[in-house]
Amino acid sequence: MNWIAIGTIDDIPVRGARCVETPQGRIGVFRTAQDQVFAIEDHCPHKRGPLSQGIVHGTSVTCPLHNWVISLETGQALGADEGAVRTIPVCREGGHLFIALAAVVEKAA
Numbered sequence: 728m729n730w731i732a733i734g735t736i737d738d739i740p741v742r743g744a745r746c747v748e749t750p751q752g753r754i755g756v757f758r759t760a761q762d763q764v765f766a767i768e769d770h771c772p773h774k775r776g777p778l779s780q781g782i783v784h785g786t787s788v789t790c791p792l793h794n795w796v797i798s799l800e801t802g803q804a805l806g807a808d809e810g811a812v813r814t815i816p817v818c819r820e821g822g823h824l825f826i827a828l829a830a831v832v833e834k835a836a
């Protein structure tokens with residue numbers, strides 16, 4: 728795992744999100760009303776809507792495009808909808824946030 732510093736919790740509005748561009752795609756980092764922080768891929772499993780622009784409620788986010796509800800804890804679509812996004816580990820040290828990206832293994836030529 729490669730831990731990458733992404734700023735502080737104060738950079739994220741309460742019940743909001745911000746995006747982090749990584750070599751492995753865009754990650755949405757979400758802050759709940761209870762100051763929990765979660766990171767998931769920033770594309771809805773339905774039609775790739777930007778989840779970071781959705782509405783955070785509890786530990787879920789509602790996609791802004793067609794209202795699917797995605798668990799921030801598991802990345803799974805909730806209710807009758809099926810699909811999932813990858814969750815990304817988040818570490819908090821004081822107010823500083825880090826996300827873990829899987830190490831990219833390159834094949835030898």
Ligand code: FES
Binds near residue numbers: 772791
């Ligand atoms: S793209 Fe998210 S609900 Fe359709």
